[in-house]
Amino acid sequence: MLNRICLCLLLTASATAWAADLPEFQLTIKAQKFEPAQLTVPANTKFKLRVTNTDNTPSEFESTEFNREKIVLPNSTVTVFIGPLDKGSYKFFDDFHQDTGKGVLVVE
């Protein structure tokens, strides 16, 4: 387990170096909806997704299709690293507002 932690730390150094070069995309949560509700990203490319919550209530950006989940506090922005993904469409949702918070990531 200690080895694993060391490995984590080692990989961090390299991982943060790559992070700067990654393409960035933006999602905004407004009135408990995603804007845009459909986001197009390149296939087979790792990217950085910034999710900004402009509401006064917390949200949770989540997808079981590209396996990500992160709480987005009121009036704040989080970063989530996604991919590389194969071509296709992947649904995501706001776990705290499932009725309204729905969106699709179109990978092409």
Added chain:
Amino acid sequence: MLGVALLVFREVLEAALIVTIVAAATRGVVGRARFIGGGIGLGIVGAIVVALFAGAIEEAVGGAGQELFNACVLLAAVLMIGWHVIWMSSHGRELAQQMQSVGHAVKAGSSSLAMLLAVVALAVLREGSEVVLFLYGMAAGGAGRADLLLGVPLGVAGGTAVGFALYFGLLRIPMRHFFTATNWMLVLLAAGLASSAARFLIQANWLPAWDNQVWNTSALLDNGSVVGQALHILVGYEARPAGMQIVFWLATTVLLVFGMRWITRVHAASRAAPAVAPPATA
């Protein structure tokens, strides 16, 4: 109301399954109810604290605080479960025998119990902090009082009921296999938690994914479904696992199984009186 109940149910279910496995694994231990209750209580307090400081946690590590916090909590739980499982592989047989012959509770090693108390607390803390943030949002967003007053107890009751059902199901396992079964459940639980930790580290870009989707069985069983979610906790089921998650899952399982075997062998070899029991083969 149903939305509130459903979210609370899902979060409570995850924690309840972990608490159930711990409860089964500590069957017959003196003061077990008190320390499981204590773990749940600590977890709830922890959940509120984590929810209050969610913003600070996130910003602490350059915008990856949430992932690192989750990964640390999960890996800490993996370590503690691992400790207990390996400890049990040298004492579980005695525990089972004493329970069969004397028919009353036995006193188990307190360090191992403290570990499991911490596992319960961490499980409740992790799932609970999400519930706290969600409920805060609902209340702030002007959700009806009735929604919360009905939805929350309904969700908690539902999640807890599944936990109890699993517990009473486990009690049907014959006593001589009981701790072997709960030990295996703990191993698979730990492996699944390790795999979830890997997912958070990938999400934070701290670890490479080694292929984001090694297979896709979501058509068969989706992680969004309740069964998929329960299996996700119990055995680490992942419909679309990343390569690194599989590595973590396998590494945890292999380490714990070999650790158990090794300790069992050492323990059996150091035992002088074969009249009591044949050497343990886990």
